[in-house]
Amino acid sequence: MFIELPAAMRVEYLLYPETLAKLNESGIEERVRQLKESDEGLHFIGGFVYGTEIFNAVQDLKARGFYKGVPEDFRKTYFTTLNAMVRKPEEFKWTVQRPTGALTEPCDLEDMLLFTGELASLVLSPEELWDFAKFGFPSASAFITSVGAFILRESRDVKSTHEGYTWTRKGEDGSEIITEVTGDMNADLRVFQTDIAPYPTLDPFGNAIGMRPEMDADKHFVAAYHSNEGTLLSAVMKYIEQLGIKVDFYEDKAKKLIAWGRSLGQGGGSCAEHFGGCDQDARMFFFGFIHPIPVLNDANATDQHSPCWLTTTEQGAYGVYIAHNGDLVVSYQNSKTIKKPEKIINARFPPDDAHHLVKGLIYQSAKGLGRTSAKQLLDILAYRFSPQFEEDQARYIKP
Secondary structure (H helix, E strand, O other): OOOOOOOOOOOOOEEEEHHHHHHHHHHHHHHHHHHHOOOOOOOOOOEEHHHHHHHHHHHHHHOOOOOOOOOOOHHHHHHHHHHHHHOOHHHHEEEEEEEEEEEEEOOHHHHHHHHHOOOOOHOOOOOOOOOOOOOOOOOOHHHHHHHHHHHHHHHHHOOOOOEEEEEEEOOOOOOOOEEEEEEEOOOOEEEEEEEOOOOOOOOOOOOOOOEEEEHHHEEEEOOOOOOHHHHHHHHHHHHHHHHHOOOHHHHHOHHHHHHHHHHHOOOOOHHHHHHOOOOOOOOHHEEEOOOOOOOOOOOEEEEEEEOOOOOOOOOOEEEEEEEEOOOOEEEEEEOOOOOOOOOOOEEEEEEOHHHHHHHHHHHHHHOOOOOOOOEEEHHHHHHOOOOOHHHHHHHHHHO
């Protein structure tokens, strides 16, 4: 018997390339597209899920004959697990095999909407729902869960007004990180990093599956406050110069990069900074430029203080450091942690990311996603490569 449970909500699922290919080749993707374009449509699926919703979904599917075709060798395991799961979903786990070891993720009630087959039934008939082999999937649970997750994703496929500059890199550790430089609803700087690598995964039924729920281990972010774009830009340039990293825009003194930034124009209008008149003198962003960025040891620790900080709305700030392996890293610290040598890494940028991060900040500002104007950042770049910069820096360096 199903019982009422507290609400739960899964944020997102990662569908692996192999699964997306199967959905395309089997025609499922086309069915979902047709559903979206039909009069019935595919409305946004999301929000909190309650235990009664799971109960009602199972009852409805049963009444419509969707459970008649459950494979006999899976039937007992399926219904036994489903009943136990709705009572205590957190006791059932997704298992993700990462290079550093296996990680588990407890189920929640939104996962169960996938497991029941309710979402998959939007594009599959009662006879098809359990015919996983016909559609190229290895198991019934992998099939209905993957189809449901794809439908869920497509229902949320709405371009965000805060869509920023993104790039993807693959790491030697098997990770595949997509980074986005954007802003939140208040136009405060946000940098999101998500690991989308297709790590081997087992669903809660113990079957291999080509997807996984987005986990805390997959996500890192920087949530800075107000106009921190210029500060981060100067920090990235200090990093480039301190390590002697080769980037194209240093070859022509940023002329092409500045021209590209100007071609983007200036969007926005959600705050005063987008209308102009709020820019600072570019020299303000280079007062600490003569000081090196501290290098962390292999335990991510240092006793040196960073000259580069990004402010936040909380009682703390993000310090900028260079990791032991040469990556640029950002670490949030407050009054309780700032004196500790060990630094928690909130975002990481290998040397090859440096030019992307600079372009990302320009793009974010030009599109009005932050509170810094594109002109401000382009002025900072122009000043850095001007004769005046060398003269000014010479004043700060003692003979």
